[in-house]
Amino acid sequence: MELAEALENIERLDPQVSAFTEVWAEEARAARPAGALPLAGVALAVKGPAGIRAHAARRLIAAGAVAVGATSVPGPGSEWMTWGLGAHGPTRNPWRADRTPGGSSAGAAAAVATGMARVATGGDGAGSVRIPAAWCGVFGLKTTNGLLPSPDRTGLASAGLLTRTAEDARPFLHCLLDTNAHANAHTPTHADTGAHTDPPGRRLPLRAVWSPALGFAEVDREVLAVTGAAVARLESAGVVRLSGRDAVLLDPGDAWTAVRAGRPADGAAVRAENDRRLDALFAEADVLLTPATPNRPHGHDGPGAVYSTSLAWAFNLSGHPAASVPAGFTADGCPVGLQLVARRGADAWLLEAAVAAQRRLFTMRP
CATH class of the missing domain: 3.90.1300.10 (Amidase signature (AS) domain)
Incomplete structure (x- = not known):
């Protein structure tokens, strides 16, 4: 621009x-x-x-x-x-x-x-x-x-x-x-012969885990429907291959609050257990997929009792890179995001995975 x-x-x-x-x-x-x-x-x-x-x-x-x-x-x-x-x-x-x-x-x-x-x-x-x-x-x-x-x-x-x-x-x-994401992070297509394998070292389809709620969140039914449909399109297009398993974490809310308040010891047990579960997940999967938020945009008077952060802040505690790509819209015209999470340090790889995903998802412009 x-x-x-x-x-x-x-x-x-x-x-x-x-x-x-x-x-x-x-x-x-x-x-x-x-x-x-x-x-x-x-x-x-x-x-x-x-x-x-x-x-x-x-x-x-x-x-x-x-x-x-x-x-x-x-x-x-x-x-x-x-x-x-x-x-x-x-x-x-x-x-x-x-x-x-x-x-x-x-x-x-x-x-x-x-x-x-x-x-x-x-x-x-x-x-x-x-x-x-x-x-x-x-x-x-x-x-x-x-x-x-x-x-x-x-x-x-x-x-x-x-x-x-x-x-x-x-x-x-x-x-x-300060690294060349273009040269080192080519995204594969179905026309690739195998000479290019990016995200690095991984051909499409990517090994993916789809978790609709991370085991604890309450997700708006329409948000879940939009993101679930987006994941189905990615699987149908050969971008991801779903493992059939879920990602079940402990609710990180209290642990996040404790760390933010300067009491990290109070959240250490939950944090360590979620790290263990995520390490096990990424030992077998390339990317974790979830809704980016459990809810749609709220009015200017506030979100009510819903924590918009509930699907996001686990990865602030764990440190994993995470992205949101447009997944579609609710019936009342609100955008919905699909969250992609990758291994720690795999930021350039995650971006290329997001590029591959977004190319197959229909998006509009305001």
């Missing part, structure tokens, strides 16, 4: 969407990144008022991306984190203005979905990239915990990226990881 187009979209759309707290149009127009840089002139949105100083933002800017503004995050004193407060009021879901975009990377997902930025940075401590990606119908990636610098001393939060599609994320992850 050209910088001029992104700035025009911000001027036209943001008064309704309210994805940004600050817009740096004058500074962005004055930027003159060197044409030889890999991301020269790409419109970048950064998460929150301090986002410009984050490691991911600095790496992308060094590669030529131009920061167009700071995106909305939940307002002060909020009882829930799945909404955003921008310069024009609550951030609105691009598909349903009466619903939230998810959070805490609320404005980041809304900006990418509406073409106000080509890429946005996000931080994911309990699904804060994957939830808004799912609810705004875009791609979101949480990197392996500890792979990139993070100011979060608990170790729960890791850097993330949001783009319209998984394929769009390739050059940005390459810059963040």
Whole structure:
């Protein structure tokens, strides 16, 4: 996306969407990144008022991306984190203005979905990239915990990226990881002869485990139907081969809360048991598939008693990379995300698995 187009979209759309707290149009127009840089002139949105100083933002800017503004995050004193407060009021879901975009990377997902930025940075401590990606119908990636610098001393939060599609994320992850995801992570197709085997070392179909609820979550029936149908399409297309087993974890909610509160010992037993189960799963499987969220986007008055994080925060505790790809829509027009989880450190591989999956899943644009 050209910088001029992104700035025009911000001027036209943001008064309704309210994805940004600050817009740096004058500074962005004055930027003159060197044409030889890999991301020269790409419109970048950064998460929150301090986002410009984050490691991911600095790496992308060094590669030529131009920061167009700071995106909305939940307002002060909020009882829930799945909404955003921008310069024009609550951030609105691009598909349903009466619903939230998810959070805490609320404005980041809304900006990418509406073409106000080509890429946005996000931080994911309990699904804060994957939830808004799912609810705004875009791609979101949480990197392996500890792979990139993070100011979060608990170790729960890791850097993330949001783009319209998984394929769009390739050059940005390459810059963040300083590794060539294109050359080293070719995605196989049915026409491949076997000379290329990516995700690395694995031909399609990928060995997959489909877990509708991770053994403990209460998932909205329509969300489950949409994601289940998406998995069936991937199996039919030869992208995955389901093992027939489920992934049953202990509910990580209390353990996550204990770690966040500075009492990691209180959650150690649950954390260790879930790590053991996930290690056993990935010893036999390439990818774990789940709904990205148990619910659809909620209204601006809050989520009620439902934990939107329930299928996400287990992987903040375990550290595995996880992504959300658009899977379809509920009957009332709300996007639904399918979560893909891979082995720790397999971030570039996970991106290529997401590319292979998204190519076979029907998606729309707002």
